[in-house]
Amino acid sequence: MSIFDILTMIGGLSLFLFGMSVMGQALERRAGEKLRTLLGRLTTNKAAGLLTGLVITAVIQSSSASTVMVVGFVNSGLMTLKQAINVIMGANIGTTVTAWLLSLAGIDSGNVFVNLLKPASFTPVLALIGIIFYMFCKDDRKNDTGMIFLGFATLMFGMDTMSGAVSGLRDIPEFQNLFVMFQNPVLGVLAGAVLTAIIQSSSASVGILQALAVTGQVSYGAAIPIIMGQNIGTCVTAVLSAAGANKNAKRAALVHLSFNVIGTSVWLTVYWLVKLSAAPVFLNESASLFGIAVAHSVFNVLCTVLMLPMSGFLEKLVNRLVPDTREPEILSELDERLLNTPSIALERCREVAADMAETSFDALKDSVACLKEYSPKLAAAVRKREEKTDHYEDILGTYLVLLSAKQSSEFDNMEAAKLLKNIGDFERISDHAVNLVEAVEEMQGKGLVFTGSAESEIEVISAAVNEILDLSLSCFLTNDLETACMVEPLEEVIDQLKEQMRMRHILRLQQGNCTIDAGFVWSDVLTDLERTADHCSNIAGCVIDMAQHNMNLHESLENIRNNSEEFHRRFKAYAGKYALR
Numbered sequence: 001m002s003i004f005d006i007l008t009m010i011g012g013l014s015l016f017l018f019g020m021s022v023m024g025q026a027l028e029r030r031a032g033e034k035l036r037t038l039l040g041r042l043t044t045n046k047a048a049g050l051l052t053g054l055v056i057t058a059v060i061q062s063s064s065a066s067t068v069m070v071v072g073f074v075n076s077g078l079m080t081l082k083q084a085i086n087v088i089m090g091a092n093i094g095t096t097v098t099a100w101l102l103s104l105a106g107i108d109s110g111n112v113f114v115n116l117l118k119p120a121s122f123t124p125v126l127a128l129i130g131i132i133f134y135m136f137c138k139d140d141r142k143n144d145t146g147m148i149f150l151g152f153a154t155l156m157f158g159m160d161t162m163s164g165a166v167s168g169l170r171d172i173p174e175f176q177n178l179f180v181m182f183q184n185p186v187l188g189v190l191a192g193a194v195l196t197a198i199i200q201s202s203s204a205s206v207g208i209l210q211a212l213a214v215t216g217q218v219s220y221g222a223a224i225p226i227i228m229g230q231n232i233g234t235c236v237t238a239v240l241s242a243a244g245a246n247k248n249a250k251r252a253a254l255v256h257l258s259f260n261v262i263g264t265s266v267w268l269t270v271y272w273l274v275k276l277s278a279a280p281v282f283l284n285e286s287a288s289l290f291g292i293a294v295a296h297s298v299f300n301v302l303c304t305v306l307m308l309p310m311s312g313f314l315e316k317l318v319n320r321l322v323p324d325t326r327e328p329e330i331l332s333e334l335d336e337r338l339l340n341t342p343s344i345a346l347e348r349c350r351e352v353a354a355d356m357a358e359t360s361f362d363a364l365k366d367s368v369a370c371l372k373e374y375s376p377k378l379a380a381a382v383r384k385r386e387e388k389t390d391h392y393e394d395i396l397g398t399y400l401v402l403l404s405a406k407q408s409s410e411f412d413n414m415e416a417a418k419l420l421k422n423i424g425d426f427e428r429i430s431d432h433a434v435n436l437v438e439a440v441e442e443m444q445g446k447g448l449v450f451t452g453s454a455e456s457e458i459e460v461i462s463a464a465v466n467e468i469l470d471l472s473l474s475c476f477l478t479n480d481l482e483t484a485c486m487v488e489p490l491e492e493v494i495d496q497l498k499e500q501m502r503m504r505h506i507l508r509l510q511q512g513n514c515t516i517d518a519g520f521v522w523s524d525v526l527t528d529l530e531r532t533a534d535h536c537s538n539i540a541g542c543v544i545d546m547a548q549h550n551m552n553l554h555e556s557l558e559n560i561r562n563n564s565e566e567f568h569r570r571f572k573a574y575a576g577k578y579a580l581r
Contacts, residue, residue, distance in 0.1 A: 192229025
């Protein structure tokens, strides 16, 4: 084997790993919505968790990435340890898909139709379709489909390049002796574990093993222990990712390690006993690409069959290895581990933003209640919610900026931009809530009171603000376009109410029915209520923008006001409902 063969092998390996990465990322973007749907099915049901882990891993082509994601979920409090165990087991089966794809390269037949299944026959066509989709289609989904095809073609080209480069090894005695040595099960397991730990992907290490199998020097007796070791090596990524996480996240990483170590130990013992007692002839036969894929799948399924009934034992084991502490655990609302899967990270951002919205709107509603009847307990609750909203704005803003740097679909990028806009509105609404509480406290401190007519007017505009809060929260949580279109006419009515109330207040001042000091507070209250409605309009406008795939808030709201009969009908209805008496 010459230096040029070594360079070719390195190039092939690089293309193989790059193609796998590109294909996995494109698959994830293409299936983003489905991945988010799968997350909603995570329950304590073993079968549901197992299937979820299997499908997600099959899509993103990496059990390591899936397990890191699970560690992030547990660290964020999104998933219990019991749920995580089932998902991790499913991930171990899902990771075998890549080996089956690569095994197609081993097809050898004189039949034309059978040969069409060989990657060398159809990957050029996939590459052509992929480059057309990627370069000439503007649709985001077609671009991702093109990247999937290109990634697969690159992966298979890298595989063929590696196989061709190492084919000369079959004549080198040292290479033959190496795989004779790996027939010792312990050495084989160690070799598989070390290789996988280095490249941090069991799918990739199985692919490398399949490429080496082309030489004909890799027997099943050497391949099977190496495959077993690969399952242990793939745990390194999850264990490293758990550093700095809370105790349950560390337990999830240990579940992955324990599952693979125990499964490998048990089946390695069985394998060794069978080898010593029966000495099956096939163990000395040269392993094929298809045979390695079968061995990889069978081993992972056997590990799951063994360990699934023992999930309770695994949970108790890791609870002992990572015991509870007296200090309370702090959950991370947004775990950076999830950024490796942008569609999942975005879904988590939505959930946190929904909590932020509800917190902010509850603060405003409580402050409106304080206008009618002040309560120190209610005022304290408003301030606490405002602090929580500030915290959410800080972490969401930082996280969404990090997420925006990741390669995502056009829809996900728009959604991230929408959330960045919305969190500013939520934070300002909570600020207005505190302003209203402070206005009431100022009146109490100075002994000021509003007139009866002023209090009646406050009740009218407060009711309108409470309704616009409900509408904007509902359309934000559900992305409901019809509800979003109901916000703007109500916001216009609140604007008119504010102006009418200002004029009435001036008349009361002129007639001596209201003091100037009370008037200043009155003006502040009106401003806070009216600006709250403005922020609700912004929130609904973003929902409309998303529905129209047009992130131009001003244009969207202008179109609603000027070109919609429905807007004018709703405006009249709201104007009648919230008319001043």
